[in-house]
Amino acid sequence: MRLRALLDTDALGLRLLGGEDELDRTVRGVMTTDLRDPSRYLSGGELVLTGLAWRRDAGDSEPFVRLLAQAGVTALAAGEAELGRVPEDLVAACVRHRLPLFAVHESVAFATITEHVVRQVSGERAGDLAAVVDRHRRMMTAGPAGGGPDVVLDLLGSDLDLRAWVLSPTGRPVAGPRTAGDALPPEVCARLAAEHLAATRAGRRAPHRVVLGATTYSLFPVRGWGQRPGAADRPERGGREAGGRDARATVLSDWLLAVEADAGDWAEERLDLLYGVTQLIAVERDRRDAARTVRRRLAQEVLELVRTGAAPAETAARLRVAAPVLLPGVGAAPHWQIVVARVEWDGGDPDSGPVAQTLLEEILVDPRATGPEHSDRIAVAHDGAEAIALVPLPAVAGEHDGFEAGVRAEALLEAVRDPLTAGLDGDGRVTLGVSAAVHSAEGLRGALEEARHARRVAAARPGRVCAAGHQELASHVLLLPFVPDDVRRAFTARLLDPLRDYDRRHRAELIPTLEAFLDSDGSWTRCAARLHLHVNTLRYRVGRIEQLTGRDLSRLEDKLDFFLALRMS
Secondary structure, eight states, rough: OBBHHHHHHHGGEEEEEGGGGGGGOOEEEEEEEEOOOOGOOOOOSSEEEOOOOOOOOOGHHHHHHHHHHHOOEEEEEEEEEETSSOOHHHHHHHHHOOOHHHHHHTOOOHHHHHHHHHHHHHHHHHHHHHHHHHHHHHHSSOTTTEEETTHHHHHHHHHHHHOOOEOOTTOHHHHHOOSSSSSOOOHHHHHHHHHHHHHHHHHHOHHHHHHEETTEEEEEOOTTTTTOSSGGGGGGSSSSTTTTBBBGGGTOEEEEEEEESSSOOOOHHHHHHHHHHHHHHHHHHHHHHHTTHHHHHHHHHHHHHHHTTTOHHHHHHHHHHHHHHSSSOOOOOEEEEEEEEEEETTTTTTHHHHHHHHHHHTTTTTTTTOTTTTGGGGGEEEETEEEEEEEOOOSSSSSTTTTTTOOOOOHHTTTHHHHHHHHHHSSEEEEEOOOOSSGGGGGHHHHHHHHHHHHHHHHHHSSSSSEHHHHHHHHHHHHHHTOOHHHHHHHHHHHHHHHHHHHHHOOOOHHEEEHHHTTTTOOHHHHHHHOOOOOOHHHHHHHHHHHHHHTTTSSSHHHHHHHHHHHHH
């Protein structure tokens, strides 16, 4: 129980004389003594009751209080029956040692206080155990009845008055208190994640203490089941942990538990409780990873078909299977984007493929989204050291906010750049490449090569966390005459494949219309006369070209891109 609860119990007759800021301390037991040195009988956490018979003069208070503080006593309660009041020298000594001091009215027997504390502590421990068992059962229950990490965080809040949040390595809130107004601001989440990654890579022992303004946070790593952070697996400088395991293999993928408290002066029992909480959360993390197996396998199958040059019809059939899994409830076939990521370390790549896969799954979650549902639309495979994501985009604008416009390279890294830079710690890099959206299976191979080339463009830039997208590739094709053939194919496929596919299905002659429009310098009348079309028909065709490609033929740069694509094809 807490000291505050003792003070609020009128029947105990306690009056606070000092230590108002320490009333959240926990009482684990009670002891009555008048010995000058009772430390040998103390184990820490007790409320010590004394009648002051040990005090002969004012000089006795300081050594007595010092011994109690060194023994870890929670508070001291002094009876007023012997001296009529609590001496000022005892009050001053308790203030110096930050030991809360209560005065016990002469009408209250010490036995009454002892009985009350013992009864409350025993009852609360039983209640805590029942709550732990019940919440653990609920958290481990599959399906909607299971509460996930939120349940165990509720336990910390209701029973221990500890506000806590689970954060991803990029600072995305995974779980937290469900009380309105208790959500952490995004900038605080990012700072806590950055501090945690930096402390882990520097080899500092957990929990990590972070002070932001007037608030102190203690950060606990959420690792695999049974891996209690401690001296046995404390990473050394440079990322090597005891036992030979390279910390870099997991530092960018482990969750963390942020507790609004200073764990520096906690008892070992309370630290063990929090480490146990991290293991419960690790079970939920493993469950969510297992739930991604189907989506990862779908991405891997599509990637294998594209990489081996399978027939477009076979790839399209696999995409039709993937579409309702990744984008449920959308009738029309989605468009697709490819995102490629790679994590590279100085002195070698410690199992970097799975690390990049897990990290890319995290980066692709919309930071505005809450809960696991949004991550269900992410399918990421890994090919060697490279992670490759298949991102679905609704074909109809306005559906599924956050995805209809597609993902953009730099936007993916805006919220995660600082945490990742801290986790890389000067000896690693994360690079991303993003393709344009494609509308059919035929365009996926070009999109894959485009995303890979964009990642190589990002890798050529300074900085630890870099990204590039298809927006940068047009200028590279225009300015570099000797770009690789795969990049040329990616560039032309992205612009022309949607038009060719539409022409095959509808005989709309969009490609000839595009060529004539460019040859006519964008003149509507000259182009319509050349094609023997009405101007309104021409406007309809040009509008369809712009709709299928996402370009604007009134812009010079888009005209140049189409001109280059037609020349290179």
